[in-house]
Amino acid sequence: MSLTKVSLSEIVRQQYVYKLKAFIQVFMSLVFVQIIAILFSQGGSGMMGSGGGLIDLEVHYYSADVVVAFTMLWGFITAILITTKAYRNDDFIFVTNRISSNLSNMLFLLTASVIGGITSMMSTYLVKIIIALFKGDHFINSSAASAPSVGLFFGICATILYIFLFCSLGYLVGTVVQLSRVFAFALPVVFVGGLFFDGMRGQAGIIESLFTFFFMENSFVLFIFKILFTVCLSFSAAFILSNRMEVKP
Amino acid sequence: MSMIECRGLTKVFGGTKALNNFTCEINENTITGLIGRNGAGKTTLLKIIAGYHQQTSGEIKVFSEEPFNNLTVSANMIFVHDQLNLPTALNLQEILDVMAGFYKNWDRELAHRLFDYFSFHPMQYYNGLSKGMKSTFNMILGLAARTPLTIFDEPTTGMDAAVRKDFYRALLKDYIAYPRTIILSSHHLDEIEDLLEDILVVKQGQELLHMPIAELREYAIGLEGKNALVKEWTKDREIIFSKNGAFDQSYVVVRNDFSESELYQAELAGIEILPVSSSDVCVYLTSKTKGGIDDVFNKG
Numbered sequence: 001m002s003l004t005k006v007s008l009s010e011i012v013r014q015q016y017v018y019k020l021k022a023f024i025q026v027f028m029s030l031v032f033v034q035i036i037a038i039l040f041s042q043g044g045s046g047m048m049g050s051g052g053g054l055i056d057l058e059v060h061y062y063s064a065d066v067v068v069a070f071t072m073l074w075g076f077i078t079a080i081l082i083t084t085k086a087y088r089n090d091d092f093i094f095v096t097n098r099i100s101s102n103l104s105n106m107l108f109l110l111t112a113s114v115i116g117g118i119t120s121m122m123s124t125y126l127v128k129i130i131i132a133l134f135k136g137d138h139f140i141n142s143s144a145a146s147a148p149s150v151g152l153f154f155g156i157c158a159t160i161l162y163i164f165l166f167c168s169l170g171y172l173v174g175t176v177v178q179l180s181r182v183f184a185f186a187l188p189v190v191f192v193g194g195l196f197f198d199g200m201r202g203q204a205g206i207i208e209s210l211f212t213f214f215f216m217e218n219s220f221v222l223f224i225f226k227i228l229f230t231v232c233l234s235f236s237a238a239f240i241l242s243n244r245m246e247v248k249p
Numbered sequence: 250m251s252m253i254e255c256r257g258l259t260k261v262f263g264g265t266k267a268l269n270n271f272t273c274e275i276n277e278n279t280i281t282g283l284i285g286r287n288g289a290g291k292t293t294l295l296k297i298i299a300g301y302h303q304q305t306s307g308e309i310k311v312f313s314e315e316p317f318n319n320l321t322v323s324a325n326m327i328f329v330h331d332q333l334n335l336p337t338a339l340n341l342q343e344i345l346d347v348m349a350g351f352y353k354n355w356d357r358e359l360a361h362r363l364f365d366y367f368s369f370h371p372m373q374y375y376n377g378l379s380k381g382m383k384s385t386f387n388m389i390l391g392l393a394a395r396t397p398l399t400i401f402d403e404p405t406t407g408m409d410a411a412v413r414k415d416f417y418r419a420l421l422k423d424y425i426a427y428p429r430t431i432i433l434s435s436h437h438l439d440e441i442e443d444l445l446e447d448i449l450v451v452k453q454g455q456e457l458l459h460m461p462i463a464e465l466r467e468y469a470i471g472l473e474g475k476n477a478l479v480k481e482w483t484k485d486r487e488i489i490f491s492k493n494g495a496f497d498q499s500y501v502v503v504r505n506d507f508s509e510s511e512l513y514q515a516e517l518a519g520i521e522i523l524p525v526s527s528s529d530v531c532v533y534l535t536s537k538t539k540g541g542i543d544d545v546f547n548k549g
Contacts, residue, residue, distance in 0.1 A: 001278075001397040001429045003312055004353040006324040011351075018347050022336040090336050092301065093390075094351040095324045243318065247301035 008103075011095055015104035022090065023108065026078050030071070030116055034123055037070035041127045042135070062131050064124040068159055071120040075163040079109055079170030083178055083238075089247055098243045106235055109167040117160030121152065154220060161227040165214065172234040175242050252277045252398060252430045253298055258307035260293050260454075267293040269454035270307070275432065275447075280424060282441055282462070283434035285451035286535045291434045292330070294451065295402050298432075299328035311398065327352070329391035330402035331384060335375045341386065342371035345393075352394045360393035363419065367412070380407035388416050392423050400432045405440075413437075417444055438528035448527070452535045465527045470507070473500045474520035482515055490533035492543065502533055 046061035081087065082105055091101045177184045191207070198205030204212075214230075217223040251274045258271040267290045275281050285291045296302045297309055300316035300323060309316060316322040335344055345364070349355040364371075367385050378386060384407050391399055405413045421444055424431060435441050438448075448465055450458040458465070469489055472479050476499045483491075487504035494500060502525055507515070512522055525533075 001354075001395070001427065003321065003325050003397060006320055006353075008320060011320060011324075014350050018350070021343065021347075022338050024338050086334060086337075089334060092323075092328075093333060093335060094347065095320070097300075097318045097320045097323060099318075100320065244303065246303060247296070 006095060008100055011100045012103045012107070015091065015094070015096065015100060016107045018094070019104055019108045020111065023082065023087070026081070026112060027115065029078075030074055030112075030119070033070050033074045034067055034119060037067040037120075038064075038123055038126055038130070040070075041066045041123075042130065062127055064120060064127050067120045067123045067127075068162070071116045071159075072163050072166045075109070075113060075116060076166040076170035076173075078112060079167040080174035080177070082108070083171060083174030083242075085178070085248070088178070092247050098245065099239070102235075102239045102242060105171065109171065110164060113160050113164035113167055116163045117156055120163075121156045121159050158220075158223065161224065162214075165227050165231055168231040168234040168238075172238045175238040178245065179241060250277045251275065252312065254308075254310040255294075256308045258294075258297065258309055259305050260290075260297060260302060261305045262293075266454050268297070268304070271451075271455055273449060273456050273459055275430065275449070277430055278428040279446045280420075280431045280433060280444060281447040281449055282438065282445040283432055283449050283451065284438055284531050284535075285434075289451045289535065290454040291451055292402055293454075295328065295330070295400050295432065295434065298398075299326060299400060301328070324351075324353070325396050326398040326400065327391055327394040327396045328400045328402070329387045329404055331387070331404075331406040333383075333387050337374065337376050339374075340371065341369055341373050341375065344375065344390075348390060348394065352396065354395035356393045356395055359423070360389055363389045363392065366415075381409060381412065384408050385412055385416075388419075392419060395423075395427055395429070398430045398432075402434045403436065404433070405435065405437070413440065417441060420444065438531050439526065442527055448531075450531055450534060457534060462527065465530060467505055468527070469502050469525045469530050469533075470505045470512075471500060471502045471523035471525050472515065472520050473498065473523060474518075475499075478518060478520060482518070482520060489530070490536075502530075 041062060041064060044060045045063045045065050047058065048061075049056075049058040051057060088101070091104075173183075173187060176187070194205060194207050198208060214226060217226060253273075253275040255271055255273050258268050259266060260268040269290075271290070271294065283291050283295070293302065297304055298311055298316060300311075300319055303317045311319075311322050312325060314322055316326075336347075339347065341364070345357075345360050349357055349360075367382075367389070369382075369386065375383065375386065384404060388401075388404055391401055391404070405416060408416065417440065420431070420433075433441060433445070442462060445462045448458065448460060448462050449456065458468075460468075472482060476493070476497050479499050479501050483501050483503050486506070488501060489504065490502040492500045516522055
């Protein structure tokens with residue numbers, strides 16, 4: 001029987017198509033997470049009140065920030081999930097090597113980020129409708145948010161990038177944990193411990209400066225570069241770390 | 250032409266050597282039976298061939314290439330084992346479709362017919378199958394993939410006798426129609442004996458025997474008779490197994506290097522000459538001590 005030759009790109013494409021079908025549960029959990037987040041959004045993301053004499057004024061701000069934050073978390077967890085054995089070993093029944101498996105995972109996470117980004121930005125409208133129907137006595141809509149605009153487009157792009165950033169970090173964390181179980185305890189300890197330590201010292205530490213680095217960027221172009229650079233870095237680290245990993249049941 | 254070449258293959262798991270300086274060669278278009286006791290290193294060897302594990306030292310070539318992290322080897326090889334975990338989100342029909350996409354030689358027709366024969370339902374999920382049904386489904390995957398190298402690691406786990414028979418027959422028929430290299434590891438040598446061309450016996454991570462199955466049938470003979478008599482006849486011979494029975498009788502299995510006339514004389518002297526089945530030979534060869542389990546209970 002003669003050997004068949006296959007190309008890497010062809011296998012990556014096959015695996016990507018397969019993963020969109022096989023990892024369908026991931027999108028079910030996205031729906032679930034976003035519904036919960038929309039419910040949480042009803043609490044409002046800010047409130048301002050003033051009064052004097054006969055007038056009592058309260059302004060509540062509502063936004064889909066919670067939905068976006070939840071979706072980022074979803075991206076992070078999804079990425080960890082697909083590095084676990086149950087998912088990783090699936091590839092080895094079919095045709096694969098470590099590179100193609102990682103590449104198709106990355107493409108899948110990118111797709112998931114796009115879907116997550118668009119749906120979470122679109123949920124703004126759902127939040128508004130719910131407020132208008134059930135809550136507000138007077139609903140003041142800002143002109144910027146009243147219709148789809150360039151702002152919405154940038155908003156969606158930024159959200160997608162944020163989610164993809166979290167996916168890439170989750171993928172790296174998941175891969176590191178697969179290398180050694182010790183990291184499953186060590187990483188949360190370092191992260192949470194770092195937060196506490198900064199809090200005790202009372203000054204901005206590395207975690208807070210990272211937050212500023214990614215979330216307080218005013219220039220959109222610079223922001224894209226920052227995100228893409230970090231994403232490339234964490235995916236390449238994950239690729240290199242997992243390239244010698246053995247398949248164990 | 251050899252399909253698989255191993256030289257000095259060693260694999261260490263946490264201090265113990267699962268494979269210890271293992272050397273063998275498996276030829277193209279043969280069915281080879283991989284026989285060994287539990288923990289002899291069969292699965293480790295297969296996993297290294299399949300590119301799942303990387304050897305600690307030594308050299309391995311599959312289709313003249315290193316199998317670890319190799320796309321060509323992966324595309325031309327299917328490794329069916331009992332811990333196969335297939336995607337839980339896909340039903341059986343969808344799994345077959347995905348397989349067809351990945352494996353170029355996939356035979357849809359055969360897969361479909363086997364699927365019907367073993368009365369699977371397309372909408373069933375793999376995790377809902379019983380152990381035996383899982384093994385049966387794995388077997389369909391292994392056969393229909395028609396890869397130049399097909400590896401079955403204990404494929405009959407949990408199958409009932411009828412399905413096991415069907416499986417062996419299906420394997421043989423498909424092999425004759427589409428010759429390819431098949432490695433079959435199993436505990437039931439007596440069942441697969443008629444199927445095999447070559448046999449590879451592994452003991453404690455090393456190759457013990459690698460020969461055509463026909464030769465193994467002639468490999469050893471059993472001598473039974475009075476203790477002293479048997480002892481005299483088996484002196485200076487390679488004793489594979491010995492057992493002392495009641496009434497001064499003993500049974501000894503030795504390497505069959507007797508000539509015709511020697512056997513005749515032995516029979517005249519009152520020794521019974523018995524053939525030894527190949528599966529018994531394997532059990533005797535791979536056991537750690539000469540006496541077997543009886544020795545554990547015979548303290549005196």
